[in-house]
Amino acid sequence: xxxxxxxxxxxxxxxxxxxxxxxxxxxxxxxxxxxxxxxxxxxxxxxxxxxxxxxxxxxxxxxxxxxxxxxxxxxxxxxxxxxxxxxxxxxxxxxxxxxxxxxxxxxxxxxxxxxxxxxxxxxxxxxxxxxxxxxxxxxxxxxxxxxxxxxxxxxxxxxxxxxxxxxxxxxxxxxxxxxxxxxxxxxxxxxxxxxxxxxxxxxxxx
Numbered sequence: 409x410x411x412x413x414x415x416x417x418x419x420x421x422x423x424x425x426x427x428x429x430x431x432x433x434x435x436x437x438x439x440x441x442x443x444x445x446x447x448x449x450x451x452x453x454x455x456x457x458x459x460x461x462x463x464x465x466x467x468x469x470x471x472x473x474x475x476x477x478x479x480x481x482x483x484x485x486x487x488x489x490x491x492x493x494x495x496x497x498x499x500x501x502x503x504x505x506x507x508x509x510x511x512x513x514x515x516x517x518x519x520x521x522x523x524x525x526x527x528x529x530x531x532x533x534x535x536x537x538x539x540x541x542x543x544x545x546x547x548x549x550x551x552x553x554x555x556x557x558x559x560x561x562x563x564x565x566x567x568x569x570x571x572x573x574x575x576x577x578x579x580x581x582x583x584x585x586x587x588x589x590x591x592x593x594x595x596x597x598x599x600x601x602x603x604x605x606x607x608x609x610x611x612x613x614x
Contacts, residue, residue, distance in 0.1 A: 416574075421454050423609050424576055424600070428452030430538060431531040432578035432591050438530045439523060443503055443582055449591075450579040456597065459563040459573050474511075475558035476524035478548040479565070480532060483541040484602050486595035487562045488531060490524040490548070491555070496587050503587070517550060524548045527591060539606045562594045570596030 416424075432449050440447040457465070474497040476490040492500065494511075497520060501511040504519045511520070525548050532545050551558050566573065576593040 416456055424454045425452050428576040431534040434534045435527040435530040438526045445582050447582050452576050452578045454576050457573050459567045462559045470554050473555045475551045476548045478528045479546045482543040485599045488528045489592040490527055492589040499587050539603055566596035572597045574600055
């Protein structure tokens with residue numbers, strides 16, 4: 409998708425990329441332990457978007473996906489999303505439970521929630537350690553819907569106070585098992601100012 413709001417300073421972009429690297433990296437390590445398999449993760453993409461652009465960010469807005477969302481509160485407000493395609497959710501559940509279980513059964517959904525809880529907890533703990541901020545996250549909520557609908561949730565949550573969203577987006581893949589997904593941190597722009605100030609960088613506008 410073509411970026412329409414690419415006006416983040418280089419210092420800010422580098423800092424947020426590093427934060428995304430560490431947060432997603434620690435989350436990936438935790439997930440690798442659960443799956444007993446090496447998990448690779450891409451360099452995070454840090455971009456500024458209009459909120460109405462978020463719904464197309466994955467490139468398959470009308471595809472059904474499994475999304476787990478958690479609101480981060482405390483010294484800053486943001487939202488973490490863990491997004492899987494349906495086939496990837498099915499493979500994840502099989503790998504975790506080591507048996508044939510419908511991914512959308514009570515047991516399957518519980519397994520996905522547990523993975524998401526560990527991923528999100530690891531990501532938030534990394535942010536706290538790096539920044540010294542006091543953060544807390546809500547119990548993750550699972551949604552099964554079109555990708556565009558799931559990504560509209562932060563639009564509704566943060567669109568009340570801003571017209572732009574900052575997104576840190578990491579894609580991951582689990583070895584031979586072909587499980588692909590995304591870990592995203594999204595917020596209205598100036599919620600990141602307190603984080604960047606703590607890191608000695610200044611605000612979003614650099």
